[in-house]
Amino acid sequence: MTVDKQTEEKLIALLKQKINRQLLYYLDICARCAICRDACHQYVATKDVHYLPAYRAELIRRIYKKYFTRTGRIIPSLYEGKEITDDLLDELYKVTYACTGCRRCMFYCPFSIDTTWVLSVAKTILIAAGKGSPILTELADAAIEKGKNIDLFKGIMLDILKDTERKLQEKVGDPKATIPVEKEDSNLLYVALSGEHTILPAAIIFHQAKENWTLSLFEASNYGYFLGDTAKAKTIAQRIVDEAKRLKVKEVVVTECGHAHRVFKFFYESWAKEKYPFQVSSILEIIHRYLKEGRINLNSKYIKEPVTYHDPCQIGRNYGVFAEPRDIISQVSADFREMNPQREKNWCCGAGGGVVAQPDLDEFRIKTGELKVKQIRQTGAKIVVSPCENCRLQIETLNEKYNLGIRISSIMDLVAYSLLIPREQS
Numbered sequence: 001m002t003v004d005k006q007t008e009e010k011l012i013a014l015l016k017q018k019i020n021r022q023l024l025y026y027l028d029i030c031a032r033c034a035i036c037r038d039a040c041h042q043y044v045a046t047k048d049v050h051y052l053p054a055y056r057a058e059l060i061r062r063i064y065k066k067y068f069t070r071t072g073r074i075i076p077s078l079y080e081g082k083e084i085t086d087d088l089l090d091e092l093y094k095v096t097y098a099c100t101g102c103r104r105c106m107f108y109c110p111f112s113i114d115t116t117w118v119l120s121v122a123k124t125i126l127i128a129a130g131k132g133s134p135i136l137t138e139l140a141d142a143a144i145e146k147g148k149n150i151d152l153f154k155g156i157m158l159d160i161l162k163d164t165e166r167k168l169q170e171k172v173g174d175p176k177a178t179i180p181v182e183k184e185d186s187n188l189l190y191v192a193l194s195g196e197h198t199i200l201p202a203a204i205i206f207h208q209a210k211e212n213w214t215l216s217l218f219e220a221s222n223y224g225y226f227l228g229d230t231a232k233a234k235t236i237a238q239r240i241v242d243e244a245k246r247l248k249v250k251e252v253v254v255t256e257c258g259h260a261h262r263v264f265k266f267f268y269e270s271w272a273k274e275k276y277p278f279q280v281s282s283i284l285e286i287i288h289r290y291l292k293e294g295r296i297n298l299n300s301k302y303i304k305e306p307v308t309y310h311d312p313c314q315i316g317r318n319y320g321v322f323a324e325p326r327d328i329i330s331q332v333s334a335d336f337r338e339m340n341p342q343r344e345k346n347w348c349c350g351a352g353g354g355v356v357a358q359p360d361l362d363e364f365r366i367k368t369g370e371l372k373v374k375q376i377r378q379t380g381a382k383i384v385v386s387p388c389e390n391c392r393l394q395i396e397t398l399n400e401k402y403n404l405g406i407r408i409s410s411i412m413d414l415v416a417y418s419l420l421i422p423r424e425q426s
């Protein structure tokens with residue numbers, strides 16, 4: 001069914017705003033060579049044409065041809081132009097919100113077509129048509145509300161932190177060890193995820209490195225980014241940027257979270273049209289820095305079982321951090337085994353891009369994790385390490401569903417608990 005005239009005009013106007021040299025290049029240059037077919041874990045696992053990267057972009061190309069080319073306007077069927085209908089928007093929804101944003105297709109495409117970028121345009125259109133992902137909208141709105149009412153949440157957070165602080169003191173054997181919050185002039189503002197599991201290991205590491213740090217009141221995750229709503233994504237990230245400015249910190253350190261790292265490193269400054277007055281780093285880079293500076297020393301015999309490493313797409317292929325995590329793991333394990341392929345060519349775990357947060361994609365997510373399962377099995381590793389919460393959640397699900405018999409760990413856990421083992425006991 002065709003959408004009503006008013007909606008159609010609104011969506012065309014929106015697409016017009018989005019048309020730039022980059023989008024036109026992507027829409028024009030595709031040679032339909034289908035090389036990207038074998039690069040996308042979703043297509044390889046399902047053989048469904050909807051998950052072919054080139055097909056996903058093709059839906060936007062067809063709308064563009066129908067409304068923005070002379071031939072498409074006159075004889076759309078001949079020139080592959082497509083009118084905006086409810087069915088087309090539903091199809092666009094299916095291909096868009098399932099994409100994990102791993103950009104493996106771009107890596108293999110001879111023209112470096114960034115399908116994820118084209119799908120960011122698709123998300124803008126879907127949101128304007130009232131067809132953005134409902135669950136991602138809900139999660140993004142909840143984060144924005146929390147940010148507006150942070151004083152209400154602060155009391156609860158500080159109470160929970162007291163308990164985490166007690167655990168920290170016990171673990172490091174120092175009754176004065178603290179988890180500082182809102183401490184001005186700290187070197188680092190550490191941005192964790194919801195839950196103690198990303199706070200306690202970081203606090204152990206910072207304590208052992210004698211770091212002057214403070215914990216952010218806000219969580220790193222950004223559902224506005226997954227949703228594809230730049231205004232919401234900016235609002236969610238801005239709370240942390242404002243906090244960092246208010247506290248006058250030198251560096252914002254993002255926990256092991258691929259997309260949050262990408263938001264702060266690549267997007268926020270252009271969304272806000274401003275330059276940060278601080279540096280942004282991943283916790284991996286900080287740990288690696290401490291090791292290089294001799295501020296922490298790891299126990300080389302901490303891990304006795306074979307270990308492998310899963311490169312999160314947003315930290316590896318899309319940011320280029322490959323050496324640091326491998327270096328850290330090698331310092332606590334004598335049996336490190338690479339997955340094949342790895343680094344830039346690593347297969348996506350299947351859960352990124354907000355896929356893990358969409359329950360209607362659960363079955364699909366497990367199916368499209370098949371390649372990751374195969375890779376893990378081939379290594380014979382008993383521990384899989386990955387510095388991204390989404391990847392770890394997915395690998396835990398795959399472990400359960402495919403009986404992998406593995407343990408999954410963050411880099412921070414490996415480092416923190418290795419630091420706590422006295423050398424003579426190893």
Ligand code: SF4
Pocket residue numbers: 029030031032033034035036037053054108109110111112113
């Ligand atoms: S690999 Fe690139 S050029 Fe070839 S079909 Fe895919 S998107 Fe188009």
Ligand code: SF4
Pocket residue numbers: 039040041042051052053056098099100101102103104105106115116348
């Ligand atoms: S970004 Fe990843 S999931 Fe999305 S189309 Fe490309 S290969 Fe497939």
